[in-house]
Structures are given as C-alpha cells and as structure tokens.
Amino acid sequence: MIDALHIEANANVALVKYWGKADEAANLPATGSVSISLDALKTTTIMKQGAGPNDEIWLNGESVGTGVDRIQSFIDRVRTMYVGIGPVHVISTNSFPTGAGLASSASGFAALAIGINRLCGIGLEPADVSRLARLGSGSAARSVYGGFVAISADGDGAAVPIDVDMTHWPLTVLIAVTDTAAKSVGSTQAMQRTADTSPYYAEWVQQHPADMIEAHRSIAEADFDGLATVSIRSCMKMHAAIMAARPPIIYWNPGTMAVVNAVEGWREAGRRVFYTIDAGPQVKVICHQDDVAVCNRELAQLPGVRNVIESGIGGEPRVHWSYSR
Structure with missing residues (x-):
C-alpha cells in the first residue's frame, strides 16, 4: 500500500x-x-x-x-x-x-x-x-x-x-557561509521596514524593470559579463535600501565584506566570477566552471568564512511515493 x-x-x-x-x-x-x-x-x-x-x-x-x-x-x-x-x-x-x-x-x-x-x-x-x-x-x-x-x-x-540551453551556462555556485545563526530580522519584517522608512525604496522599485530586461537579455545571449554586472548592481541596490531603513538593518558581517572584496579583486584580474547576497550574511559566488577550483580554494582561506558549499545548478523538484507491505 x-x-x-x-x-x-x-x-x-x-x-x-x-x-x-x-x-x-x-x-x-x-x-x-x-x-x-x-x-x-x-x-x-x-x-x-x-x-x-x-x-x-x-x-x-x-x-x-x-x-x-x-x-x-x-x-x-x-x-x-x-x-x-x-x-x-x-x-x-x-x-x-x-x-x-x-x-x-x-x-x-x-x-x-x-x-x-x-x-x-x-x-x-x-x-x-x-x-x-x-x-x-x-x-x-x-x-x-x-x-x-x-x-x-x-x-x-x-x-x-x-x-x-544550460550548456551555454557552465556555472558553479560557491556559497561562502559566514554565520549559521538565524538572522536577527526576518525577511518579511525587513521588507516592511524598508518600504516604510528607507529613502531609497521608491527608487529601488522604479529602477527594477531595467534590471529585469538586462538579465533576460544576458541569459538569452549567454552574456556572462552582462549577467554579472546586473546581478551585482541589483544586490547592492537592495542592500543599500535595506541599510538605509530606520532603524538600519545590516545583514553583512566582516566575513561578508572579505568575500565581496576578494571577488571584486578576482574580477579585476579577469576571472569569470561574480557574487550576490540575499537577506543574510552568506555570499553566493557564481563562477564559470574554468575558475571554480581556484576560487573555491581561496574562498575557504578568507577570514570570517566558516565553510564553502559547492553547488551546481539544480533541476526540477523530485517526487516519489514510498510503499509499505
């Protein structure tokens, strides 16, 4: 059954x-x-x-x-x-x-x-x-x-x-974990505070459609640099709005900043890599497969990084039934 x-x-x-x-x-x-x-x-x-x-x-x-x-x-x-x-x-x-x-x-x-x-x-x-x-x-x-x-x-x-065609996107995501504790302000509460008090929130919403257009174009054309640029821009605008809320909400910690600074340096050196940060201190570092090994090794050595989780791009959810006799 x-x-x-x-x-x-x-x-x-x-x-x-x-x-x-x-x-x-x-x-x-x-x-x-x-x-x-x-x-x-x-x-x-x-x-x-x-x-x-x-x-x-x-x-x-x-x-x-x-x-x-x-x-x-x-x-x-x-x-x-x-x-x-x-x-x-x-x-x-x-x-x-x-x-x-x-x-x-x-x-x-x-x-x-x-x-x-x-x-x-x-x-x-x-x-x-x-x-x-x-x-x-x-x-x-x-x-x-x-x-x-x-x-x-x-x-x-x-x-x-x-x-x-995902073969045009040979990506690996390196998740730099800088803190495993639950965040101090949940996303729902933080969104409401940002909307109510941040002077940057209205501009965040107004500028957003242009970022969506650029992301879709970059994905369709397999433009890694284009997707990297719009992703970092979207991340930074979101956190700027959050930090400007009253009272401020600051999800980042020193480990977060260490990763951001390192990835910016890698990008200047020509590596195909970028980052994004959700509502929390962890940094997701998106790498072209050719740059994964060196980025993973150097991420793990950064101050404040507790561990690095390596992830591929996931597929559809999996569902199955179990049966007992």
Whole structure:
C-alpha cells in the first residue's frame, strides 16, 4: 500500500532581487526577480495522511518553533482555499542552515506546496503550484522549477522557467557561509521596514524593470559579463535600501565584506566570477566552471568564512511515493 509522498526541492538564489511586497495579504512581490536553482541546498519533505485529528509537523527534528508555526499557518490557509484536506503528517528537513539567509523557506514551501497538491489530489498545474508556494514564501514560487526562473512584477505572482540551453551556462555556485545563526530580522519584517522608512525604496522599485530586461537579455545571449554586472548592481541596490531603513538593518558581517572584496579583486584580474547576497550574511559566488577550483580554494582561506558549499545548478523538484507491505 502507498505509505508516504517524498519531495525534494532545491533552494534558489535570486540574481535580480525581489524586495518588497505589492500586496502583503497575497504575498505578491513589488518587484520581479530572476533566479537560479541550487542543487546542493535541498529540502526533503515526507508527507502522508495524518492518523489523528490534528496535523503533525516536524522541521529539522523539532515539533515546535517559528518554522513549524509557519508550516501550520500555510496548511491552514490552503484548507480555506480547497475543500477536503484532512490532517497531514509532515516531516521536513533542510540540508543546510535554516533562517540564515540561504533560502530555506524557498525550498521548504515549494516542497510543501508540491506535496499537498499531490497528496490531497488538488490537481493544480505547475503555475498554480508556484502561486500556492508563494503564499508561504515569495521566493518559494521560483523553487517549484529548476534552472533559471523568473517572476514578473506585473504578473500574478507565478514563476516561469526561462527556456535556455544550460550548456551555454557552465556555472558553479560557491556559497561562502559566514554565520549559521538565524538572522536577527526576518525577511518579511525587513521588507516592511524598508518600504516604510528607507529613502531609497521608491527608487529601488522604479529602477527594477531595467534590471529585469538586462538579465533576460544576458541569459538569452549567454552574456556572462552582462549577467554579472546586473546581478551585482541589483544586490547592492537592495542592500543599500535595506541599510538605509530606520532603524538600519545590516545583514553583512566582516566575513561578508572579505568575500565581496576578494571577488571584486578576482574580477579585476579577469576571472569569470561574480557574487550576490540575499537577506543574510552568506555570499553566493557564481563562477564559470574554468575558475571554480581556484576560487573555491581561496574562498575557504578568507577570514570570517566558516565553510564553502559547492553547488551546481539544480533541476526540477523530485517526487516519489514510498510503499509499505
């Protein structure tokens, strides 16, 4: 008999950033985004029909906590949208630190949306699963797919995979982990504070469409330098807006700065490499495969870098059923 549904979803890193919400209740982004999937950062979620009257939820071996509460809230919200969803048993495990700026909510809620759609027979198409995942986390809409993925600011919040020959993009992402603790200000709270108080927020939103156009052009034309330039620009503009909030939100630490300075030097020396930083202190260093080995070795030696995770570009989420006799 069928026992449980197993889902593996990858985290993603936004190259053109999303920051801010156009509709907080619907979790619609104020800006578009372009991302790549990371095959080394995974959430594995096991779901089955619950045996008791209530949901049973475990996240990284814990049955209580903020993360568990977010999962419960998401499931409860799905129940208001689709009838006939009974109690469920959820075991979710991340292969990387949770809540530390490594997009654990993206892979986690993508896996949960995929799982609840399959387990409960809702019958949603991928675009609708992406919209559903977005209700848990804005970036989760992108983790429903693999490779390069985009969300348009003037759309309905669903992510769309970018059709591109990945052989033209032989990339490896080196994730420089500079702190494994949960970040002090969560993304949702930080977005609201930035929108309410940062003098740079309006300009961030206004300039964003040009960055989206440049990213799509660069990807279509396999223009590494073009994608590098727009990615760094988007990253720096986002963090400038965040840092200018009142009170300021500073996600970076000395290790973050050491990596940024090193990569800028490597770029000046001609290496095909660039960086981006999400809402946290970790730095994602995107390398052409020819420059991976030397960048990885030198990253690991930088002050403040605790470890380096090497990741390829991830594919589609994987789903399978397990059976018991």
